Amino acid sequence: MPDLPQLLLFIAAGWLLNLTPGPDVLYIVTNALRSGVRAGVVAGFGIFSGCFVHVAAAAVGLSALLATSATAFTVLKWIGAAYLLWMGVRLLFAKATPLNLEGGAVDVNLWRVYRRGFLTNVLNPKVALFFLAFVPQFIAPDADNKAWIFLALGVIFNVNAIPINMAYAWLAAWAARRVHTVQRAMHWMDRAAGVLFVGFGLRLALTDNPTQ
Template sequence: MSLGEALIAFTLAAGLLTLTPGLDTALVLRTAAVEGPRRAALAALGVVLGCLAWGAAVALGVGALLAASQTAFTILKWLGAAYLLWLGVNLILKPRDRFEAEAATLAPPATGLTWMRRGLLTNLLNPKVGVFYVSFLPQFTPEDVSAGPFMFLLAAIHGVMGLAWFALLIAATQPIAGALRKAAVVRWLDRITGGVFVAFGLRLALDRR
């Protein structure tokens, strides 16, 4: 795909994934509801910094692999496709009924920076973020660009989208929190996201690059 097509496709896919409730969403919602918007904003910033750290690690490692070895690309392609298909099928067949904001509850912090550290560690200590980036980012990297910098750019785009979504969550904590606690909403978000994962997994498996 062309550079423009890659950016558009990634933005659409990442936008949908950003809206899907997870631990990061729970953390920001809980902090906004219990501890106020300023502290929630710091937690959100920490989460995004964690995404950028994972993105940098994946861009450096995966970018070097893709540039050096066609065999490495092929192995990564099949592992990534299998992971995305597995994840997608599970979301379609076994969607959640709810996500628990209480799962993100930690001990009360002592300083303002602790909220940022809370968000950062929530992301950095979740290896699924790294596995997901390894599986997802290479799909949107055109052949004629430098893989490492481009994948970090994609991670940065994802981070900006995350900041926008968290700002919306913080601004409208009660209405959005209520919607995300409805079983039907959570189930359909999981199913739609699962369909996206399956589609991109198949696309990755069929890629002949």
């Protein structure tokens, strides 16, 4: 494992990276605004679970395959892009969902929220490549059991993302309960989120293969 200063630097860098808005943050905030803090928290845990898939895959070498195999990267890239585009189109044409002051939309399907959060993360090969590029910087070249160290650092990175994801969910839910203009604008928030998801999907689709 890295020494304490290196480990603290790893944790701080991870927090800064998790604070950066992207498809995961957008998914958490959208669900919390529309359906309350529970939906936002569940969305966060779906993303959290999906991230573990990438950590485990990277530890056993799948991310290395994605980084060197144009075919493997392209297949997962197009699956992920198609999923993000599908999410965006759904939001663009979604009907306005009624909110209440006690905690969100009526009859929200939390399992569906979790599953979609999981898939949003798992089907993005850029997450796998991120772990492959970021984590090894904190592993000494002469370290034994590099795969286990990689796995441990990946778990630390993922666990440290929980408070940030929860904070996004709580803040979005707080805004939905207390800021009436946010509630009146939810119909347009879905549209804006849909445009962003479509943008993320197109950007992923246009990502160059790592071997090019």
